[in-house]
Amino acid sequence: MILRLGYAELYVTDLERARAFYVEVLGFIEAERTENRLYLRGVEEFDRYSLILTRRDTPGLGHFGLRVASPEALSTLEKLHAALGVPLRRVPEGTLPGMGEALWVREPNGHPVAFYHEMDQVHSFSIASSEDALPMRRTHLFRGIPPLRIDHMNLRVADVDAALQYWRDRLAFSVSEYVVKDGATFAAWTRRAPGTHDVALVRAKGPALHHVAYLVQGPQEIIRTADLLADAGYQASIEFGPGRHGLSNALFLYIRDPDGNRIEIYANDYPRDLDRPPIRWTWEEYDRRGRLWWGPEYPARFLETQPVNDRWPG
Amino acid sequence: MILRLGYAELYVTDLERARAFYVEVLGFIEAERTENRLYLRGVEEFDRYSLILTRRDTPGLGHFGLRVASPEALSTLEKLHAALGVPLRRVPEGTLPGMGEALWVREPNGHPVAFYHEMDQVHSFSIASSEDALPMRRTHLFRGIPPLRIDHMNLRVADVDAALQYWRDRLAFSVSEYVVKDGATFAAWTRRAPGTHDVALVRAKGPALHHVAYLVQGPQEIIRTADLLADAGYQASIEFGPGRHGLSNALFLYIRDPDGNRIEIYANDYPRDLDRPPIRWTWEEYDRRGRLWWGPEYPARFLETQPVNDRWPG
Amino acid sequence: MILRLGYAELYVTDLERARAFYVEVLGFIEAERTENRLYLRGVEEFDRYSLILTRRDTPGLGHFGLRVASPEALSTLEKLHAALGVPLRRVPEGTLPGMGEALWVREPNGHPVAFYHEMDQVHSFSIASSEDALPMRRTHLFRGIPPLRIDHMNLRVADVDAALQYWRDRLAFSVSEYVVKDGATFAAWTRRAPGTHDVALVRAKGPALHHVAYLVQGPQEIIRTADLLADAGYQASIEFGPGRHGLSNALFLYIRDPDGNRIEIYANDYPRDLDRPPIRWTWEEYDRRGRLWWGPEYPARFLETQPVNDRWPG
Amino acid sequence: MILRLGYAELYVTDLERARAFYVEVLGFIEAERTENRLYLRGVEEFDRYSLILTRRDTPGLGHFGLRVASPEALSTLEKLHAALGVPLRRVPEGTLPGMGEALWVREPNGHPVAFYHEMDQVHSFSIASSEDALPMRRTHLFRGIPPLRIDHMNLRVADVDAALQYWRDRLAFSVSEYVVKDGATFAAWTRRAPGTHDVALVRAKGPALHHVAYLVQGPQEIIRTADLLADAGYQASIEFGPGRHGLSNALFLYIRDPDGNRIEIYANDYPRDLDRPPIRWTWEEYDRRGRLWWGPEYPARFLETQPVNDRWPG
CATH class of the missing domain: 3.10.180.10 (2,3-Dihydroxybiphenyl 1,2-Dioxygenase, domain 1)
Structure with missing residues (x-):
C-alpha cells in the first residue's frame, strides 16, 4: 500500500542561507520557490521535489511524506489512523504544489506524516528528440555533489x-x-x-x-x-x-x-x-x-x- | 506476486573453462559444484546462487527463475499458465539445490521460466561477532570485478x-x-x-x-x-x-x-x-x-x- | 634543461563557440580573454594558462611551449637551434601575457615551439587564511570534467x-x-x-x-x-x-x-x-x-x- | 643528482604476521623472501622492491633508499658526507638483492639513508606478445587495495x-x-x-x-x-x-x-x-x-x- 519515502520538510531560519548551502554548494535542483518555501530535488528524481525547506523561527522536522500505491489507499489509511485515535486531516490536491490529495497524520510516536499518491513528474515520458532526455542526463547543468x-x-x-x-x-x-x-x-x-x-x-x-x-x-x-x-x-x-x-x-x-x-x-x-x-x-x-x-x-x-x-x- | 528476477541458467560446453572465466577472472562466488553444474552468485547477494552454468553440447539459455512473494503464488501461477495452455510442470523442493517447490513453464513466447519462492540464504540473520558479517563485508576475499x-x-x-x-x-x-x-x-x-x-x-x-x-x-x-x-x-x-x-x-x-x-x-x-x-x-x-x-x-x-x-x- | 610541456596554442574559427565547449562544458578555467584569444588552464595548474585558443580562419596547431629550468637555458637553446639552422626568434617578456622572455623556433621537423622560463603563477605561495587555499581547493567553483x-x-x-x-x-x-x-x-x-x-x-x-x-x-x-x-x-x-x-x-x-x-x-x-x-x-x-x-x-x-x-x- | 625516494626498510617482529597484513590484505607484491626479510613492491613499480620488512625484536625504521641519477653520483655524495663528518659506508653491489653499489650514511639528523643507482627491474623493456605486458597490466593477479x-x-x-x-x-x-x-x-x-x-x-x-x-x-x-x-x-x-x-x-x-x-x-x-x-x-x-x-x-x-x-x- 505504501511504496516508499517521498519527501521531507525541514525548517530553516533563513531561506537564502539555506539555498546557498543546498543548491549552490550541494547541488540540489531548485524546483520551485515561494516566499516561505524552497522546493528541492536530487538530480535523478522524477518527482518534482523531495525536500521542502520552510522558513520558521527554529529548525527541525516539519513533516515527511510517504507515497502510496493508489488514491484509494488514502481512505484505507484514514480509517486505520482514525481507529488508532491519532490526529489526522485530509487535505485537498494542491495543498502542496503539484501534489494530489493527501492524508496528514501525527503517527502514534508523535512524528508528522503525510500520505499521498499523486506528485508532478519532471518528465513527459516521451523521448523523440534531444530535448526529451531523461532527467539525469543533464550532467552539464548539475553542480555540487550532486545528490541523486x-x-x-x-x-x-x-x-x-x-x-x-x-x-x-x-x-x-x-x-x-x-x-x-x-x-x-x-x-x-x-x-x-x-x-x-x-x-x-x-x-x-x-x-x-x-x-x-x-x-x-x-x-x-x-x-x-x-x-x-x-x-x-x-x-x-x-x-x-x-x-x-x-x-x-x-x-x-x-x-x-x-x-x-x-x-x-x-x-x-x-x-x-x-x-x-x-x-x-x-x-x-x-x-x-x-x-x-x-x-x-x-x-x-x-x-x-x-x-x-x-x-x-x- | 512476482518480486524480481532471481537467477539464470546458461549452457556451457566446458565447465572448467567457464569456471576460470566466471570465478577466477570476473570474481563470481562459487556456491556449489556438481559434476555437470556450477552454481555462482555475485558478492552482495543473499540468495545462494543467481547463475547456474550447466554442461551441454551447445551454449545458450537453459532457463531463468523469477522469485514470487509467497508459496501460494505458485498455485495461482499454475492456474494462469494452465489457462494459457503452455507447457508447465510443478517440481518439488530440492529439484535445484536449496530451492523450494517450483513451477516450470514455457512462457507463450517460448522462453523457459521457473517460478519459486524459497531459496537458501547465505546469512544467518544474526550478528553477534566478527564472524557474522554481512555477505558483502568479505572484500578481503573477493576477486575480479566483482559482480554484485x-x-x-x-x-x-x-x-x-x-x-x-x-x-x-x-x-x-x-x-x-x-x-x-x-x-x-x-x-x-x-x-x-x-x-x-x-x-x-x-x-x-x-x-x-x-x-x-x-x-x-x-x-x-x-x-x-x-x-x-x-x-x-x-x-x-x-x-x-x-x-x-x-x-x-x-x-x-x-x-x-x-x-x-x-x-x-x-x-x-x-x-x-x-x-x-x-x-x-x-x-x-x-x-x-x-x-x-x-x-x-x-x-x-x-x-x-x-x-x-x-x-x-x- | 627542459622541464616539461607547458602549454599549447590551438587555432579555432569562432572564439565564442570554443569558449562554450572548453569552458562551459569541459570546465577549463578562463584565465584571460582578449579580442582574438582565450587563455585557459586546468583546475590543478599553478601556471596561469596552459591552453591558448586563437581565432584564425582554419583550425590547427599554433605552437606549443616547453618550460625550461632557468632563464640561461634560453641562450643555450638559441645557440643549439642556430647551429641546426632552423628559423628562430627571441621574443621579449610579455609577448604572451604573464610569460617571460622566450625563444621561438620551428623545430627541424616543422613544428612551432616556444621555450620559456617565467610564467605567472595563480597562487601567492602564502597560506594564512581561508582565502589562500591552493588552486585545486575551489571545487565548489569548478564545473565540467574538470581537466586537471x-x-x-x-x-x-x-x-x-x-x-x-x-x-x-x-x-x-x-x-x-x-x-x-x-x-x-x-x-x-x-x-x-x-x-x-x-x-x-x-x-x-x-x-x-x-x-x-x-x-x-x-x-x-x-x-x-x-x-x-x-x-x-x-x-x-x-x-x-x-x-x-x-x-x-x-x-x-x-x-x-x-x-x-x-x-x-x-x-x-x-x-x-x-x-x-x-x-x-x-x-x-x-x-x-x-x-x-x-x-x-x-x-x-x-x-x-x-x-x-x-x-x-x- | 638524487632522483627520488626508492625504498624503505621497516622492522617487524613477526614476518609471517607482517606478510599476512602487507601481502594478503593490502595487496603488496612479494618480490623475494629470505629467512629474515620480505621484499615487497606496489603493483605499478618497475623496481623489484620498494619495501623491505626485516625481522627484529622491536619495530621501527631500518633505513630508506634514495635513487641517484648515475653511479658517479655516489662518489660525489661520499665526499659530501665525509665533509659533513657523519658515519658512512660504501657497500658493494648485491648487499641488498638486485641493487648496485650503494653509499650508506647516517644523515646529520640521525636517519639511516642509502644512496644507490642500480636496482633490478621487473620488466624486460620489450613487448612482442601477451606475455610481455607492462607490470601494471596484471590486474587479474592483483589483490588488496592494491598499493601502486x-x-x-x-x-x-x-x-x-x-x-x-x-x-x-x-x-x-x-x-x-x-x-x-x-x-x-x-x-x-x-x-x-x-x-x-x-x-x-x-x-x-x-x-x-x-x-x-x-x-x-x-x-x-x-x-x-x-x-x-x-x-x-x-x-x-x-x-x-x-x-x-x-x-x-x-x-x-x-x-x-x-x-x-x-x-x-x-x-x-x-x-x-x-x-x-x-x-x-x-x-x-x-x-x-x-x-x-x-x-x-x-x-x-x-x-x-x-x-x-x-x-x-x-
Missing part, C-alpha cells in the same frame, strides 16, 4: 518495540536490520522499498529527527561532499565521516546545514526482499562495528537530534 | 506487443521504457522490481537470449572489467563498450563468455515506481541515442543472439 | 628516427616507449617529466598535430566526459573511447572541439625514471594491443590530423 | 631549519610547502621528484619515523583500504582518516601494521616544478586546515612515532 535522490528518515522514539507496532504491524513496513539491547529493540531499520530503510527508529528522547538521507553515487561523491563543504567555507558543517556503517553496509558522511539540520550523504547500501527475516545485531556488536564498521569511535555531537513539528496535522 | 548481483534478462521475441500481453497483462510486469517502430512496439523493458527492468523484450527472431546482466558498483568497475579481461588474455571476450545506454541510463560493457554467452556488466540505471507511465522512445531517437547515448555506432556482432532450451519444462 | 592539467602533445612526422635526433639527442628527451615497424621507429613517446610523454612522435604525413592531452582524475572522469558531451548536445565530438592504451597504460577518450581539433582526455599513465631504457613494442603487438589494450578495432577518423602553423616563428 | 608505488617518508627532527641545511642546501631537495611556528620552520615537505614530497621533516623528538606513504589510485581505494582492514579483522589498524590534507592536498588513510609501524595510504597530491617557491603556511592555518582540510580534529595517537635504526651504517 532522497533515501530515508532517521527518527528517535522512546520505545522502539511500541513504534514497531505502528510501522511494522499497521503500515506493513519490513524490518531489514535491528539491534537488541537489554532485552528490547534498541533500533530498527524499516522499509517498503527494497533498500535497507525508508524509516529508521532509534531509542532516544522522541519524537525527534536525527537525519534525512540523500543517496549519492559512491565513494568518490562521499569524499567530494566533504571537499565541497570545506572548499566553500562550510568546514563546520562536516560532522562525522566519511565512514562505513556495519548495519546497512552504507558509506556515509553526516553534515549539518546552516541551521543544524543533519543530512546524511549516503551510498552503497543493499536491496533485500521485504519478506526475508530481519537481521539481528547484539548491542555489543552494533556498538563495536554496527555504527562505524571501521572502529568504535564517533563524535559526541552525533547524538544530538532536531525537534519535530508539534502542531501537525494543524 | 543479477540484474536482468534481455530476450528476443518476434512480436513485442504479443509478448507484452503475457509479461505486462498477465504477470503484471510494469513497462519502464519502450520503443515504437512502424506503429508497433519494437522493444519494451519490463520489471517487478523498481529498477528499469527484470526482463527486456526486443523484436527479433525468438525465442532467443541476448544477454544476462550483472550489476557492478559504477564506472570504475565497468572499466575494470575490460582491463581484467584483456590482462587475463580474454581480449576477444570484450564485445561492446564501455558505453552509456540512453534508454535505461545505464553504463555497460558487453562481454562474451568462452562459449559465446553474452553477459552485460551493468551500472547506474535508476528506480521508478511501478505505477508510473512507461517512457516512450521513437525508433529514430532510440537508434540515434537510446542504444548508445554517446553516438549511433555499435558493432554488428552485438545483434547476435543465443538459443534457448527447447525441451523445457521437460 | 596539460599532459602531452602528439605530433606526426615523416621520419621518427630523424625526429629523435632532435628530440632525444639534442633536447635530451627520454624515450619511454617506442614501436618498431619495417626496421625503423614507427612511433616514440618522449619526455622530460617522469610520465610516459611530453611529446609523442608518430610516423605519418607531417608536420601535423594529432592531439593535445589533458589529464583527469581517473575512470569516472573519462566516462563523465562522454556523458557531459552527449548531455550538452556534443555527441558528434566523441570520437574514440573510453579505452585503455596498452602503450602508456593510460585510459583515454578522444574528443573533437567544434573546429575539429582533437583533445585526449587522459588518466592513469605511470612515471618512470628518465635514465631507464625505453620499452620496445613490435608493430604487430602495438597494432593488436598497444593502441587499444582491449582490442584491435578503432575508428578510421582517428587517423586524421590537424595542420600546424606554417608561419612560426613569424 | 612508494611515495614518501615522514620523519621527525628536533630542528627543522637545521635539517633543511642538509636536505635542501646539501642534497638540493626542493621545499614544496612548509609551516612556520614561533619564528622557525615547524615542518617542511621536500622533494626531488615533482610531487609534494619525497621526505617530510616535522618538528618533534627525533630522529624518528612518523610514516611511510604508498600511493593508491584515488578516493575509492582510500575507502577500500579501510573496508579491507575492517573486513579482514584489522579494525584496530585503522588509525586516522579517510581525510584530505590541506597541506599537499592529498587524500589519506593512516594505518598501523601489526607491529605499529604507520603506513599512509595516499592519493591525489599534485606536481609542481622544483624551481618554484615553497608555499608557506602559518601555524594557525596549518593547525586549523593544513593537517585535515575538513576540520581541526585528529586522534591523539596520531602523534606517536617509531624509532629508527641507531646502528646504521653499521
